[in-house]
Amino acid sequence: MADIQTELCGINFPNPIWTAAGPGGASAEKLLEAARGGAGGLVTKTISVSAARVPIPNISSPSPGSLLNAELWSEIDHDKFIAEEFPKAKTSGLPLVASLGYSPEDLRIVGKKIQQAQAVDAIEFSIHYVGKDPENLQAIARSLREVVDIPIWVKLSPAILDLQAVVEALDDMVDGYVAINSVGPALDFNIQTLQPHLGSADGRGWLSGRAILPLGLHFVEHLYRLTKKPVIGVGGIRRVEDVIKYIMVGASAVQICSMAVLRGQTVYGQLAQELSDWMDKQNYPMLEVLRGIYHRRQKHPMYLLGEGTQLYPEISYPHCKYCDLCVKSCMHGAISFIDKEYLLNREKCVKCGLCTSICPYDALYMKES
Numbered sequence: 001m002a003d004i005q006t007e008l009c010g011i012n013f014p015n016p017i018w019t020a021a022g023p024g025g026a027s028a029e030k031l032l033e034a035a036r037g038g039a040g041g042l043v044t045k046t047i048s049v050s051a052a053r054v055p056i057p058n059i060s061s062p063s064p065g066s067l068l069n070a071e072l073w074s075e076i077d078h079d080k081f082i083a084e085e086f087p088k089a090k091t092s093g094l095p096l097v098a099s100l101g102y103s104p105e106d107l108r109i110v111g112k113k114i115q116q117a118q119a120v121d122a123i124e125f126s127i128h129y130v131g132k133d134p135e136n137l138q139a140i141a142r143s144l145r146e147v148v149d150i151p152i153w154v155k156l157s158p159a160i161l162d163l164q165a166v167v168e169a170l171d172d173m174v175d176g177y178v179a180i181n182s183v184g185p186a187l188d189f190n191i192q193t194l195q196p197h198l199g200s201a202d203g204r205g206w207l208s209g210r211a212i213l214p215l216g217l218h219f220v221e222h223l224y225r226l227t228k229k230p231v232i233g234v235g236g237i238r239r240v241e242d243v244i245k246y247i248m249v250g251a252s253a254v255q256i257c258s259m260a261v262l263r264g265q266t267v268y269g270q271l272a273q274e275l276s277d278w279m280d281k282q283n284y285p286m287l288e289v290l291r292g293i294y295h296r297r298q299k300h301p302m303y304l305l306g307e308g309t310q311l312y313p314e315i316s317y318p319h320c321k322y323c324d325l326c327v328k329s330c331m332h333g334a335i336s337f338i339d340k341e342y343l344l345n346r347e348k349c350v351k352c353g354l355c356t357s358i359c360p361y362d363a364l365y366m367k368e369s
């Protein structure tokens with residue numbers, strides 16, 4: 001059986017699929033539920049000096065598989081979290097990671113107490129509400145580094161545009177990276193009442209779930225090239241293929257938030273089993289062989305429209321489940337199903353490639369011919 005155990009910064013995780021900071025890590029009770037659901041590591045909701053006063057309502061689902069939230073951070077006082085929730089969560093036997101935020105002073109106060117209590121295995125600090133100025137981020141990381149001796153990871157916001165500058169500022173200060181946090185601000189509302197679905201002052205919140213997977217993959221792929229430190233991928237995971245993609249672009253582990261909210265906290269164990277089964281089938285004995293493989297691929301050539309490119313969708317029948325999505329989604333009517341076969345009309349096909357990505361079974365790919 002494929003080995004999916006993961007070692008990160010000297011900490012051993014039974015599998016690389018963990019909770020993400022959010023409802024799945026809101027309390028010891030939720031963390032223990034995640035452990036029973038097969039999570040390989042436990043990350044708490046973000047804890048800060050003062051408990052959050054969370055607006056009501058605070059979570060909505062703007063589209064299938066996605067969430068919009070205004071949950072802020074933990075509503076549990078940090079002293080109570082350290083004294084009561086951490087020790088209870090630790091009874092799971094899994095590595096425990098505290099998510100902390102936000103200012104240098106906040107991190108110094110909470111970090112010191114966590115260090116004294118020897119309560120967790122690592123700390124992930126969130127920069128969600130502190131902007132993206134590299135010097136400021138460095139000051140935040142330093143304040144934590146000065147008071148704890150366990151591994152610290154920075155959880156990056158997708159608002160960061162100059163990732164290189166951020167990595168240059170933080171690389172000596174942190175032991176790893178987590179990417180990405182939710183995206184926004186974002187808005188949704190009811191057209192009858194004109195009421196936003198969220199109760200925050202401006203009705204806005206943060207978007208997560210399946211729509212943000214490509215953004216998360218972009219960050220992890222880029223971080224893997226910028227740093228030698230481990231990178232933990234989070235954002236948009238809902239099926240095993242998404243986990244595989246994160247590992248292929250370089251993730252040492254992944255975290256799941258929205259899907260665990262929408263489908264329950266058994267998703268971690270299910271995905272871990274599916275990952276191991278997939279690796280067995282594909283002959284990957286261990287995660288190290290898979291990790292970063294995307295970077296070692298043959299680089300694809302760039303094709304330009306209008307230069308006689310003979311690149312067309314090709315169907316791989318062993319993978320096809322005849323769902324017809326390719327036929328329905330082709331705006332140009334170039335694919336039809338005749339006599340138990342999909343036929344491509346090259347006159348109509350504009351080689352846009354949409355059908356190859358829309359296929360749920362990866363049965364279509366672009367091929368030069």
Ligand SMILES: Cc1cc2nc3c(=O)[nH]c(=O)nc-3n(C[C@H](O)[C@H](O)[C@H](O)COP(=O)(O)O)c2cc1C
Pocket residue numbers: 020021022023045046059067069071072073074099126128155180181182207208209210212234235236237255256257258259
């Ligand atoms: C309801 C909710 C609460 C969240 N709370 C936190 C939090 O306290 N701290 C944090 O760093 N990220 C928080 N996040 C962001 C998630 O940890 C994660 O980065 C993001 O949702 C993307 O992953 P996903 O697509 O699997 O949900 C929260 C997300 C959701 C949906």
